[in-house]
Amino acid sequence: NVGDVAGMGADLFSSFVGSIIASSVLGEDQHGLKGIALPFWISMAGIICAIIGILTIRTKEGASQGELLNILRRGMFISAILEIGCMAIVIYVLDLRWELFCCLVIGISAGIGISIWSEYFTSSAYPPTQRIANSGIFGPGNVVIEGISVGSYSTIGPVLIIASVIIAVRALSHSAFGIALASTGMLSTLGITLATDAYGPVADNAGGIAEMAHMPPHVRQNTDVLDALGNTTAATGKGFAVGSAVLTAVSLLTTYTNRVGISDSLDPINNKFFIPGVLVGAMLPYAFAALTMGAVSTAAGAVVVEVRRQLNVIPGLREGKEGAMADHTACVSMVTGAALYMMVPPAGLVILSPLIFGIGLGPEMLAGVLLGAIASGFVLGGMMNAAGGAWDNAKKMNELGGQKGSFKHKSTVVGDTVGDPFKDTSGPAINIQIKLMSYISVVLVPVFKQQVDFWWVALIIIGVVILATPIYLSVCPPGLKAEDRIAVFEAKGSESNTKYTPVATKEEGNGKEVELANGNETV
Numbered sequence: 001n002v003g004d005v006a007g008m009g010a011d012l013f014s015s016f017v018g019s020i021i022a023s024s025v026l027g028e029d030q031h032g033l034k035g036i037a038l039p040f041w042i043s044m045a046g047i048i049c050a051i052i053g054i055l056t057i058r059t060k061e062g063a064s065q066g067e068l069l070n071i072l073r074r075g076m077f078i079s080a081i082l083e084i085g086c087m088a089i090v091i092y093v094l095d096l097r098w099e100l101f102c103c104l105v106i107g108i109s110a111g112i113g114i115s116i117w118s119e120y121f122t123s124s125a126y127p128p129t130q131r132i133a134n135s136g137i138f139g140p141g142n143v144v145i146e147g148i149s150v151g152s153y154s155t156i157g158p159v160l161i162i163a164s165v166i167i168a169v170r171a172l173s174h175s176a177f178g179i180a181l182a183s184t185g186m187l188s189t190l191g192i193t194l195a196t197d198a199y200g201p202v203a204d205n206a207g208g209i210a211e212m213a214h215m216p217p218h219v220r221q222n223t224d225v226l227d228a229l230g231n232t233t234a235a236t237g238k239g240f241a242v243g244s245a246v247l248t249a250v251s252l253l254t255t256y257t258n259r260v261g262i263s264d265s266l267d268p269i270n271n272k273f274f275i276p277g278v279l280v281g282a283m284l285p286y287a288f289a290a291l292t293m294g295a296v297s298t299a300a301g302a303v304v305v306e307v308r309r310q311l312n313v314i315p316g317l318r319e320g321k322e323g324a325m326a327d328h329t330a331c332v333s334m335v336t337g338a339a340l341y342m343m344v345p346p347a348g349l350v351i352l353s354p355l356i357f358g359i360g361l362g363p364e365m366l367a368g369v370l371l372g373a374i375a376s377g378f379v380l381g382g383m384m385n386a387a388g389g390a391w392d393n394a395k396k397m398n399e400l401g402g403q404k405g406s407f408k409h410k411s412t413v414v415g416d417t418v419g420d421p422f423k424d425t426s427g428p429a430i431n432i433q434i435k436l437m438s439y440i441s442v443v444l445v446p447v448f449k450q451q452v453d454f455w456w457v458a459l460i461i462i463g464v465v466i467l468a469t470p471i472y473l474s475v476c477p478p479g480l481k482a483e484d485r486i487a488v489f490e491a492k493g494s495e496s497n498t499k500y501t502p503v504a505t506k507e508e509g510n511g512k513e514v515e516l517a518n519g520n521e522t523v
Helices: 002-031 033-055 065-094 098-122 127-138 140-153 156-173 177-187 190-212 217-260 274-313 328-342 344-360 363-400 407-443 445-449 455-474 482-495
Strands: 501-508 511-517
Touching: 002 033, 002 177, 002 190, 002 217, 002 407, 033 065, 033 177, 033 190, 065 098, 065 190, 065 217, 098 127, 098 140, 098 156, 098 177, 098 217, 098 363, 127 140, 127 363, 127 407, 140 363, 140 407, 156 177, 156 217, 156 363, 177 217, 190 217, 217 363, 217 407, 217 445, 274 328, 274 344, 274 363, 274 407, 328 344, 344 363, 344 407, 344 445, 344 455, 363 407, 363 445, 407 445
Parallel strands: none
Antiparallel strands: 501 511
């Protein structure tokens, strides 16, 4: 939860800064110093309006989740209305065209629209999440299928909203400056959006503290209601983050094509590099998601092994005897180390992609890669965020309905287990991927301008990267290898009274899977 707040804060902050930079660069070309000042003044006013909106949020005891959602929504609307007034004042003072004001208003309206759409698909007050919760009666498979269906449906609204925004602001401003301003307008009241997003992990941690401290049941019930609301606000924030990331990335892509000098000469259909670049770029978010999801699976498996080892090694821990303490530090250290180690390939993918394609295959190829990554990452990230939030709230819905421990509830727990890496790892990280690739491309424009047609060198580098990735992943730290996990169970019999004996062996390729049993459990 702490990482969720920090990661989402860093993601939205980078979008905030990126939109201001893109607006300033493009604004200077058309409006001089006034174009530079406009995004900064709008953002400054947005901070004040967000603070006022936060101060208006008040509630009473016993409020339902629907009432709590309306209260949070009211604070968001108040901030947006005040910000629109400030936008009008800034445009008037700087003596700029009112079409630019319309671009800002369209941006902030799009942000609210995406937030409301995300809320519908992730809140337990609406049919999509209720369908997932009810499908638990048929088993975990149906829960997973229904969740993916809901997540896929949820992409329709944001995509159409962002597409409409781009068409409208281009028509109003007659340039890419309108897109950058729309992104700035959407993020202008970031303060209240980020506050509602951070509320979710805070409520979740409060529930965890109540449970670990063995507080009265009514305390946990109250925190569960707040946690369910927090899942919705977190999903809403993530949907907002995806939309803002796309507008920011499109603004940066336009800045890149202008600075590298291909905005007028690029022929998307007949250029031999652009369409292949789009195809490669569309693949990159999926490769990135595969690496991050695999990292979660590996780290989680290592923790399961460590927990089982401690249950069998530490006397009295399995029985819950007083004084028997688990070694929490070992698990935290293992997860932290695995996270840092397993993030090297995804980070390398994001950083090296613009370098390889931009230097090796040219600026046209890189423009296609960026466009493909933006389009593909937008849809994939939105689907993952919404599906993960809906799975989580479906589980909470069954718990609050008094069905905790039932088959229906256990099925939704499986869905939530799948949803956590969806909404907390891969989904939000894709936003950062598409923005970071755009940042690197804009910064290295002078290098790409001097590109020489050494396409065969780029293909060799790509081949080396493809071969090096599985080799790197096979060299795992201690505790993450399959043979280390088996050794833990083989050795723990000598450290406790539990004896495990092999009951089955299965060989696959170069690996070996051993099934161990002690009469009570099989691992």
